[in-house]
Amino acid sequence: MMPETVASPLTIARRSDVNARRVRVAQALEAMQTEGYEITISAVAARAKVHRSFIHRHLDLRAKVYAAADEPSTATATTRQSLEADNLNLHATIRRQTQHIADLEARLSELLGEQAYSRTGLGAPHDHAALQEQNQTLQNEVHELQAKLQDQEEELGAAREANRQLMSQLNKTAGNEFAGPPRY
Secondary structure, three states, X not given: OOOOOOOOHHHHHHHHXXXXXXXXXXXXXXHHHHHOOOOOHHHHHHHHOOOHHHHHHOHHHHHHHHHHHHOOOOOOOOOHHHHHHXXXXXXXXXXXXXXXXXXXXXXXXXXXXXXXXXXXXXXXXOOHHHHHHHHHHHHHHHHHHHHHHHHHHHHHHHHHHHHHHHHHHHHHHHHHHHXXXXXX
8 A cells, every 4th residue: 555645835825826827817708708809828927917828738728718709799799880880991901001002003113213214324314415524524524624734844944944944053163163273
């Protein structure tokens, strides 16, 4: 014969906690059914203040939640008028979305066409006149800079020639001073 094992206080506390949570889940499920809320495991767990995994671990609780979710709600009654109103609203929404999609497709097509047109270089740019004016301005600046460069090159050439002449004169004068008296 096996000796009886006495449950530890920790085991007793755990069982008590599990039972209290099971009761909260059952109460939450019952309240949600009577109030007509949508029943999902997440909704029941949130209402019972337990984690979803608690319901998933206890197969009987999970089966009760699934069974309650499959039952039609008694709190919400649908009528033919409400279904027709929903149907009309959905048709209007579809019409608006179809028009919006068509507008977006047209705009996208226009942008892609402009992009292809500009990338291929088939047409002139939109601001052709402004680009021609800018090109003319830049060409005038280039001509002015070339003229200035030509003037500076001429001045530099003249300065170099003057420098050569002065150096030549200095060398002649310096050569005469150090040569001493003329020899006879």
